[in-house]
Amino acid sequence: MSGEVEASTEEQQEIQDTVVSPEKTEEAKLKARYPHLGTKPGGSDLLRKRLQKGQKYFDSGDYNMAKAKMKNKQLPTAAAEKTEITGDHIPTPQDLPQRKQSLVASKLAV
Amino acid sequence: MSAGGGGNDVQWCFSQVKGAIDDDVAEADIISTVEFNHSGELLATGDKGGRVVIFQQETENKSQPQCRSEYNVYSTFQSHEPEFDYLKSLEIEEKINKIRWLPQKNAAQFLLSTNDKTIKLWKISERDKRPEGYNLKEEDGRYRDAATITTLRVPVFRPMDLMVEASPRRVFVNGHTYHINSISVNSDNETYLSADDLRINLWHLEITDRSFNVVDIKPANMEELTEVITAAEFHPHQCNTFVYSSSKGTIRLCDMRASALCDKHSKLFEEPEDPSNRSFFSEIISSISDVKFSHNGRYMMTRDYLSVKIWDLNMENRPVETYQVHEYLRSKLCSLYENDCIFDKFECCWNGNDSVVMTGSYNNFFRMLDRSQRRDVTLEASRESCKARQVLKPRRVCAGGKRKKDEISVDSLDFNKKILHTAWHPQENIIAVATTNNLYIFQEKVN
Numbered sequence: 001m002s003g004e005v006e007a008s009t010e011e012q013q014e015i016q017d018t019v020v021s022p023e024k025t026e027e028a029k030l031k032a033r034y035p036h037l038g039t040k041p042g043g044s045d046l047l048r049k050r051l052q053k054g055q056k057y058f059d060s061g062d063y064n065m066a067k068a069k070m071k072n073k074q075l076p077t078a079a080a081e082k083t084e085i086t087g088d089h090i091p092t093p094q095d096l097p098q099r100k101q102s103l104v105a106s107k108l109a110v
Numbered sequence: 111m112s113a114g115g116g117g118n119d120v121q122w123c124f125s126q127v128k129g130a131i132d133d134d135v136a137e138a139d140i141i142s143t144v145e146f147n148h149s150g151e152l153l154a155t156g157d158k159g160g161r162v163v164i165f166q167q168e169t170e171n172k173s174q175p176q177c178r179s180e181y182n183v184y185s186t187f188q189s190h191e192p193e194f195d196y197l198k199s200l201e202i203e204e205k206i207n208k209i210r211w212l213p214q215k216n217a218a219q220f221l222l223s224t225n226d227k228t229i230k231l232w233k234i235s236e237r238d239k240r241p242e243g244y245n246l247k248e249e250d251g252r253y254r255d256a257a258t259i260t261t262l263r264v265p266v267f268r269p270m271d272l273m274v275e276a277s278p279r280r281v282f283v284n285g286h287t288y289h290i291n292s293i294s295v296n297s298d299n300e301t302y303l304s305a306d307d308l309r310i311n312l313w314h315l316e317i318t319d320r321s322f323n324v325v326d327i328k329p330a331n332m333e334e335l336t337e338v339i340t341a342a343e344f345h346p347h348q349c350n351t352f353v354y355s356s357s358k359g360t361i362r363l364c365d366m367r368a369s370a371l372c373d374k375h376s377k378l379f380e381e382p383e384d385p386s387n388r389s390f391f392s393e394i395i396s397s398i399s400d401v402k403f404s405h406n407g408r409y410m411m412t413r414d415y416l417s418v419k420i421w422d423l424n425m426e427n428r429p430v431e432t433y434q435v436h437e438y439l440r441s442k443l444c445s446l447y448e449n450d451c452i453f454d455k456f457e458c459c460w461n462g463n464d465s466v467v468m469t470g471s472y473n474n475f476f477r478m479l480d481r482s483q484r485r486d487v488t489l490e491a492s493r494e495s496c497k498a499r500q501v502l503k504p505r506r507v508c509a510g511g512k513r514k515k516d517e518i519s520v521d522s523l524d525f526n527k528k529i530l531h532t533a534w535h536p537q538e539n540i541i542a543v544a545t546t547n548n549l550y551i552f553q554e555k556v557n
Contacts (some may be wrong), residue, residue: 022441023389029444030390036392047335047357051288051307059199065272106161107130107139108549109186 119483120539122502122557124495126180129548131493140494141544143531147211147219150535153181153542154221155549156206160190161278162223164234185234187276197317202227208293210302211316220279222302226289227255229304230317231280239267256405285311285321285492292342300488303446305342305354305504324372325354325364339551341401355412359396361421382429391452399455399456402462405536411467413458416440416545418479422509433479433486436471438509440461451525456557459534470529473518477507491529491543491550 031037130139138159145154153165166184193202204225212220218235224247243265297304303324304311310325329335333534337358345351350366362375383392396414402411409430412419416437419429435456439446445454451472458469465482479486488505495502508517531544539554 013311021389023387023391023443026441026443027389027391030447033444033448044227047338048332050338052355062199104138104159106157106159106163106186107547108128108141108155108163108313109183110130 115401120537122489122541122552123555124500124502124550125540126551127496127548128163130550135547139547141547141549142207143533144533144542144544144549145209145211145221145544146533146535147221147435148256149543150537150540152184152211152219153551154211155191155534155544156209156223158205158207160192160204160225162187162209162232185238185274185276187232189223189230189232190228191298193227193416196247202537207290210293210295212295216301222293222295223385224290224304225294227283227284227286229290229293229313230278231278231282232276233431234274234276237273237275238271240270240412241265242492243287248409262414280315280318281507282313282318282321285313290314291340294342294344296344296349298346303342303344303348303352305339307338310339310342310354310372310506317529319327322370322397324366324370325428326371326373329340333382340398343401343403346361346403346405347406353401353403355401357397358393359398361398361401361410363423366509377423379530380424381419391447394452395443401460402460404460405462406464409464411458411460413456413469415452415454416457417548418458418467418477419465420481433467433477435444435469435477436475436506436507439472441453441509442520446525449525451528454528454529455530457531459532461534462537462540466543468482468532468534470532472525472528472544473523474527474529475507476543487519489551491548499555502552543555 127155129141136159138157138161140158141155141160143154144158146152147154151167153162153167155416157163160554163186164184165181167179169179169183176312189206190204192204194200194355195202196501198273202225206223207225209221209223212222214220214233218233221232221234223230223232243263245254245259245265246256282304286306286309288308290304292305293302295414300316301312301314304313304321305325307504308326308328312324325339327337327339327493336509337356337360342354343351345353351363352366353361353363354360359380361379363377363379364372365376366372368374368376383396398414399414400413401410408423410421412421412429415434416439418433420433421429422430437440443452457472458467459542462465465480467475467479467481468478469479472490474491475488476491477488488507489502490505506514506517507523508519510520513519527545529543529545533542535541537541541552543550543552
């Protein structure tokens with residue numbers, strides 16, 4: 001950069017912000033795409049999602065109980081927010097995962 | 111072979127590759143852990159299908175030093191099988207999260223392997239003789255007619271083809287509500303620890319029906335949960351000391367002599383953060399995915415999303431060394447968050463004399479960071495450089511601006527080709543690098 005113009009300290013700071021922090025630029029990009037993203041990023045939601053990793057299977061008992069509950073109370077429709085291990089998110093028959101492959105020998109051992 | 115020193119005056123050559131060539135990777139074949147045993151003679155891998163494959167180093171032919179010792183299949187077995195938690199309607203994956211070897215005490219080898227919930231102690235033993243000459247049975251096992259037996263003989267052992275058998279000797283169940291991320295054998299050779307997201311348990315290798323809880327960070331109200339345990343390891347010499355890392359980038363060192371429940375740490379290692387640099391991603395990328403003590407026990411290494419840090423156990427307020435693994439990804443964090451890559455858990459390892467550390471990256475790249483010479487190199491595990499004794503060429507990533515010849519641009523990197531698991535032979539310059547479904551073995555170039 002040529003030194004002909006001496007930018008004011010505020011302008012310098014602005015340039016600093018975008019040049020020095022690619023992270024903040026990325027953050028702005030993310031917030032633009034997902035305006036509803038919570039202000040507490042590493043917080044409970046992310047961690048709880050991590051704690052509950054695992055394929056949830058269809059349980060007809062849970063499913064029918066949930067259907068019965070729905071008659072009385074509106075359950076949240078978004079399937080994305082799995083906040084409980086049991087109870088609130090009941091997989092529907094449409095959510096059923098693919099059948100797993102049978103056990104065979106490892107290809108590393110060939 | 112040299113004593114495991116030097117990173118960048120060492121030239122790395124392709125030695126072997128294990129696994130299928132085809133690009134269509136079955137989930138079960140995804141390698142999930144790689145570990146050398148204490149002598150380096152055995153190399154174990156675990157995969158998502160719950161299988162363990164153990165390779166053995168062939169004894170070197172001393173008269174032909176050019177002939178490198180190869181690793182060949184020694185034993186393979188199904189360690190864990192998929193299970194079902196009926197109460198929670200959740201499947202328990204059979205994926206092997208970690209394998210840790212026990213130091214060898216007798217002719218047999220022992221290792222611990224764990225999935226999300228259950229730890230198993232496996233005994234791998236050799237059988238090269240079998241008894242022959244039974245009185246009541248034929249050689250094929252059929253029983254002889256007692257009336258035809260007129261003489262008595264003493265059965266003898268005769269040599270047979272080597273058979274390697276793996277048998278589960280202990281099964282440690284019901285110790286964990288959350289998912290096990292680490293196991294670590296104590297230097298006392300009697301106990302080991304297992305860590306899940308919120309708790310760490312101490313087990314005795316002989317006792318399977320109970321374990322002792324040493325760390326519990328579960329808050330009374332789960333809404334207040336702010337961090338989880340990401341990795342844990344025992345000190346290599348001090349049997350009372352272990353560390354655990356968190357999703358917030360901190361490491362706690364605990365001394366089991368201080369109290370029975372180690373909720374209060376003895377030391378807290380944390381690098382102060384510049385609050386003006388804080389962003390949405392700061393905490394996520396500071397989450398430590400792996401922690402490993404140096405062999406000499408004076409340092410520990412942590413791996414977070416973008417860097418590797420070396421900590422002196424005597425200095426808690428900052429690491430003594432920080433190495434950038436792939437800093438060019440900092441300007442890609444938005445897309446890496448969207449495709450979940452930002453949550454990838456990379457491991458790291460030390461060489462035998464603690465002078466060089468290694469960790470994986472994307473595009474099947476891995477990084478060698480030489481501490482003594484303050485140099486680093488990026489290498490690639492690919493089928494293109496699979497000629498015997500072919501020297502690996504350093505790779506360069508172009509972060510922006512004009513791309514030079516032989517450089518690859520950040521946008522061309524394949525984020526599905528991740529090297530999460532690597533291992534370094536405890537004494538020699540032999541490394542094992544796992545791509546998604548292949549295991550590469552590289553060795554130091556010998557002239």
